[in-house]
Amino acid sequence: MTGRPTDMTIKSAPTLLWMRRGLLAAFTILAVWLLVRLILALSAPSSLWTPVLVAGPAPVSAVATRTYDFTYNPFAAGDSVGETVVSVDTGDDAPETTLNLQLKGLRSGENGTAFIRTPDGQEDNVYIGEEIMPGVFLRGVFPSHALIDVNGQTQRLTTEDAKAARNRASSSQSAASSPRSGLQTIRSADATALLSQIQIIPSFDLDMTRNGVMVKPRTSAVDLSAFGLRDGDIITRFAGQSVVSGLPDIGALRRSAGSGQPVTVDLIRDGQTMTITIGSSS
Incomplete structure (x- = not known):
């Protein structure tokens, strides 16, 4: 009697079979879903996520809530409504005091x-x-x-x-208004020797405007004072020929210097224009 199955055992066998089949079906569905996800992850990764939609800013109303008063113009030169213009006297026309202050x-x-x-x-x-x-x-x-x-x-x-700056400006204007503030005559030197002993370098103003040629000695043994010149003098005219614009005609300068006649040289020295005569026979 112990070797024969009971009625309970016979009834529970089909139940266990259906439970096994159900679990197998569930695992099969899960495996298929995971396989599909794996294929999508390899072929189209972007399809696995859904973009998060961020709400944009609220639309701006067509009617402004703030009002502006355009009757006042801060850039107008005193003609705005309600604006008071105060004139400040800086005393530019006032005389300088003579008091010892x-x-x-x-x-x-x-x-x-x-x-x-x-x-x-x-x-x-x-x-x-x-x-x-x-x-x-x-x-x-x-x-x-x-x-x-x-x-x-x-x-x-x-x-x-300010006084010193004003005096310097007045001195510069006085120098500019006197085109020839000095005249020197050098009799001991020859104009031909001058051209052989100096270097001629183009000279420019602060605004890069050509103002002549600068005189430099070729060697330290050259004494420019024998010609009435100084190192740094700016020649503007030599023997009647302007050297302000373009390159000076050295050949013409040498011919003028070798003529035996006195040669007149216009130059700028220390901001002042002067004229010297080289090779005077008197």
């Missing part, structure tokens, strides 16, 4: 100050509106000068650097 330093601006030395040797930092000395008040401070009120008259007090 020295402007040692300054800080320009609305609340500017000036460091001033008075005739008694005292130095003090003076603010606009303050009294410098009896009857003299500081009226304004600007980058290169200060304005002072001397018994009701406006006068300038200029810094020493």
Whole structure:
């Protein structure tokens, strides 16, 4: 009796068989799905993921929520509505003061100050509106000068650097206005010897405009002073021939120098134009 299967054993055998078949089918489907994914990963990787869509910015309304006032033009030269133009007198036409005052330093601006030395040797930092000395008040401070009120008259007090720059500019204008500020006659040297002992180098102004040829000695033994010249002189005309534009005609210069007649040379020395005569027989 123990060797015969029971009714429970006979009934459970088909159930186990169907369970095995179900598991086998599930594993088969899973294997097929994994195989398909593997094939897609090798052939078309981009198809395995779905791009994430990011929401764009909200559309801008056609009607602006901010309003602007275009009645005011900040770039207009004083004709805007409600704009007040303040004219600042810098005292450019005011005379330079004759008082024994020295402007040692300054800080320009609305609340500017000036460091001033008075005739008694005292130095003090003076603010606009303050009294410098009896009857003299500081009226304004600007980058290169200060304005002072001397018994009701406006006068300038200029810094020493600005005075020096103005004097240099005046000297340059005076030199430019006098085309020939000097005349020298050299009798001891020969013009032909001059051409054989100097180098002629083109010379240019700061704006690269040709202004003549510069004179340089060929050797250290050459004494240019025997010809009335200095190292660095700029010749503009030699024996009536201009050497400012183009190359000088050396042959014509030598013929002029060898004629036995005095040769006139126009040159620029230290910013001043002068004329010398080489080879005068008198």
